[in-house]
Amino acid sequence: MADSYPVMKGAEPFFFEGNEVGVLVQHGFTGTPQSMRELGEYLAHCGFTVHGPRLKGHGTHPEEMEKTTYKDWIASAEEGYRLLKEKCSQVFVVGLSMGGTLALHLAHRYPETRGIVLINAAMSMEELEKVARQEEPRFLEGIGSDIKAPGVKELAYEKTPLKSVRELVRFMAETREKVSSITCPALILVSAEDHVVPPSNSRFIYDHLSSDDKEWVELQNSYHVATLDNDKDLIKRETEKFIRRLAGKEIGAGRDR
Template identity: 50%
Template sequence: MAEVMKDAETLQYEGNEVGILISHGFTGTTQSIKPLADAFSREGYTVISPRLAGHGTSPEDMEETSEKDWILSVENAYHWLQERCEMVFVAGLSMGGTLALYIAETFKEVKGVISINGAIDMPKLEQSAEESTEHFLAAIGSDIHKEGAFELAYQETPVGSVAAFVRLMTNVRKRLNGIHCPILLFVSDEDHVVPPGNSEEIFETVFSEHKELVHLENSYHVATLDHDQDLILERSLEFFETYINTK
């Protein structure tokens, strides 16, 4: 079994009857969303941030997994929360946002979903993989505006894994109109990984009665580690509090 990087492990916090699932992104680790997991836990919530299959070890290990394995990682985390909690919210960064949307559409009892620069269409990444004659592409991690901030992620991107990511995005994009729970979307106005139009399309397509799109003016893609981290935390906690007491 591949050795897991330090700070890439699954995060689990036992708390009250409100559960929150947070997923990290493609080639990334739980380090990128640990500030959220820690903050939500301090509020008393039960929180889990799973290490997605093939992540936090090596790019070669990631190549052996597919979107089905990543989905299973978040589904297992969701069931872990269901066993302990009366209600569950789901959230995610980048591909983690994609997976959160998948869970929200699959499990209709989800109380609410938060997407932070969620991905449903990345033509440049797909084109790069199709045109590449190499086994790996350049790294896509650490797109952060804040000086000194760093994302723990792979230093190269397996070409084979891009195809799995594209299949996941295509699947979720087709199912967006099946999402009816409240949704909070954060989008960085300047994102060098996922085009901001992704979040706008998600906002326009979901059938949620309660939906909000929050623009992040001072963060790049990994907004959870960037200048707008406090805004994300504040608005997310308000989102939970708003819908915990609604039927």
């Protein structure tokens, strides 16, 4: 199914060629690669090969998203992962919100994943689950731009299809069942105050992952879209440090910054 609406300006996917270490950076539900681009550019500047796909039905029009299922979003993420796998000897996955849910799915689907970085990852949202049981309205208010920093806006849909909420709820439920079988190293970044995904989601992931190597970093000055918020530089540094530690000698010195 091809998109029938044009891609919004700024919502385009990105790919930066680098070394043997691949990093997939994955945006969230109703969002676009714009929320991950600055982090992606930073990681590319570190020397890594970085890809930020656009999930099917995202970055065009809510009516486009309404036609997609969570399996379409998984397919978009898996396509991005395989692209990096062809070019790189190891792959890391970084995900914001539902992008974190996708990172967990990918770590389960591809156990060779070198590490995952989860930023306010979505596992269970009680309010959303209540909404998913409704029959109407067809479109709900948008959930984008939960950002503490003044004047910063996320490029996301201003309305959310109810059908897509149901798909997200199904996807989270399916992924929760997989968490305990995931063993790759994980860096979990969680905002102390988040008005979209409760911080308890990250605690669930931390407690249930079977990884021997788990790190927890609290973001004290950001809301949900932390990659665009006050702690974005902390996220960049922690993600780079995590990848460098695990990637070892293959990464070289990186490029000058």
